[in-house]
Amino acid sequence: MVSSASFLASPHQPHQPNELLPRGILFLWGNELNELYELYELYELYQPLFFTQLLHTFQYSRFLELSIVMICGNIAYMKRDLVYDLPKLDLHVHLDGSLRLGTVVELAQDLPDLPNIKETVIPPLRCSLERYLAAFDVTVAVLQTEVSLTRAAYELCEDAAKENVIYMEIRFAPLLHLRKGLTPQQVVEAVLTGMTEAEKDYPIKTNLILCAMKQESPANSEKVARLAIEYLDKGVVAIDLAGPEVNFPPIRHHKAVEIVRAAGLHVTIHAGEGCCANHIKQAIDLGAERIGHGVYLYEDKKTENEVVKKKIPLEICPTSNLQISGIMNSYADHPMKQYLDEGIPITLNTDNRLMSQIDVTHELSAVSEAFCLSWDEIKMILSNSVSAAFAAEDVKDHLREVHYRYFNR
Numbered sequence: 060m061v062s063s064a065s066f067l068a069s070p071h072q073p074h075q076p077n078e079l080l081p082r083g084i085l086f087l088w089g090n091e092l093n094e095l096y097e098l099y100e101l102y103e104l105y106q107p108l109f110f111t112q113l114l115h116t117f118q119y120s121r122f123l124e125l126s127i128v129m130i131c132g133n134i135a136y137m138k139r140d141l142v143y144d145l146p147k148l149d150l151h152v153h154l155d156g157s158l159r160l161g162t163v164v165e166l167a168q169d170l171p172d173l174p175n176i177k178e179t180v181i182p183p184l185r186c187s188l189e190r191y192l193a194a195f196d197v198t199v200a201v202l203q204t205e206v207s208l209t210r211a212a213y214e215l216c217e218d219a220a221k222e223n224v225i226y227m228e229i230r231f232a233p234l235l236h237l238r239k240g241l242t243p244q245q246v247v248e249a250v251l252t253g254m255t256e257a258e259k260d261y262p263i264k265t266n267l268i269l270c271a272m273k274q275e276s277p278a279n280s281e282k283v284a285r286l287a288i289e290y291l292d293k294g295v296v297a298i299d300l301a302g303p304e305v306n307f308p309p310i311r312h313h314k315a316v317e318i319v320r321a322a323g324l325h326v327t328i329h330a331g332e333g334c335c336a337n338h339i340k341q342a343i344d345l346g347a348e349r350i351g352h353g354v355y356l357y358e359d360k361k362t363e364n365e366v367v368k369k370k371i372p373l374e375i376c377p378t379s380n381l382q383i384s385g386i387m388n389s390y391a392d393h394p395m396k397q398y399l400d401e402g403i404p405i406t407l408n409t410d411n412r413l414m415s416q417i418d419v420t421h422e423l424s425a426v427s428e429a430f431c432l433s434w435d436e437i438k439m440i441l442s443n444s445v446s447a448a449f450a451a452e453d454v455k456d457h458l459r460e461v462h463y464r465y466f467n468r
């Protein structure tokens with residue numbers, strides 16, 4: 060229970076929607092996390108009536124710094140400290156887009172004629188897709204040895220675990236890493252080694268998704284499909300179709316998708332990220348169990364209804380979408396809240412931690428603030444990720460248990 064609360068304004072004061080000046084201040088004290096939730100629910104209950112400012116102090120808790128909500132006008136948002144503490148998942152994160160900057164700089168020492176590393180791998184917040192993709196020329200170039208691939212995978216898992224990500228599905232395109240003579244098998248095994256080592260050192264579970272590139276030939280995507288099957292039950296759980304969308308519809312690669320589905324692997328497909336709502340329908344018809352991004356879903360109402368009805372999870376990556384989609388000026392412009400309200404299972408992910416300079420904590424904080432997400436919505440997003448994960452049932456049970464313990468302590 061809330062240990063102390065004193066209202067300096069009457070809760071019975073009538074609500075005046077256009078009143079912007081502060082009309083009341085609430086002081087709250089809480090010691091435990093469950094009190095924190097109760098305080099937040101209390102705020103949500105009464106906020107429309109009389110709160111315009113809320114100050115709080117958690118005198119004996121580890122949330123001593125303002126850690127739960129700040130109220131500005133009528134907007135509440137969760138603070139980064141609390142989001143950091145949540146047991147999170149990341150289902151859409153590219154290995155070659157999520158290296159540490161220091162690691163790229165170090166590995167790039169061996170490469171001739173590279174441009175300014177930092178400027179190249181961290182594009183501006185708003186940029187063309189071409190400019191954004193130029194960053195990958197550098198990161199892919201430094202990931203051509205087993206040592207660098209293992210290191211990148213390990214460090215990504217380490218970074219995620221340190222922000223309390225409990226489960227992550229890393230994806231990458233193995234055929235892009237053969238320039239120095241590695242076989243596709245050596246490439247996949249080097250990445251799996253990094254992930255396995257990190258799982259020993261940190262409380263994180265991981266799986267690997269192999270990407271086929273849409274701009275490449277269907278023969279290449281079929282190679283990726285057969286490679287994925289070789290590593291079924293050895294850490295690889297799915298294939299993905301990634302890369303540019305214009306002129307490269309997912310249907311071109313139907314054979315690769317059919318091959319992996321017949322073998323029992325999962326499928327996710329990038330679709331409707333920067334255009335092309337019709338690609339989302341194609342991805343669903345191919346059998347994709349999740350849609351990478353799906354930002355443009357709203358342009359195709361029929362498919363949107365199908366996604367609602369079939370409850371197909373969307374892998375939303377807010378900052379990446381803001382950078383590339385071309386339809387947003389701020390997080391609040393993202394159609395994800397509309398999709399969430401319609402009952403579509405939204406998941407929140409990072410896409411490219413390096414290029415966007417973010418982590419899951421950042422993404423969850425940003426959308427919590429932009430949309431005033433409630434606790435129930437936050438919990439639902441996390442729970443959606445567990446349900447949508449391509450993990451074995453025992454791993455999902457573990458993730459559900461971690462969430463249960465966290466939210467009921």
Ligand SMILES: [Zn+2]
Pocket residue numbers: 151153301329351410
């Ligand atoms: Zn992606």
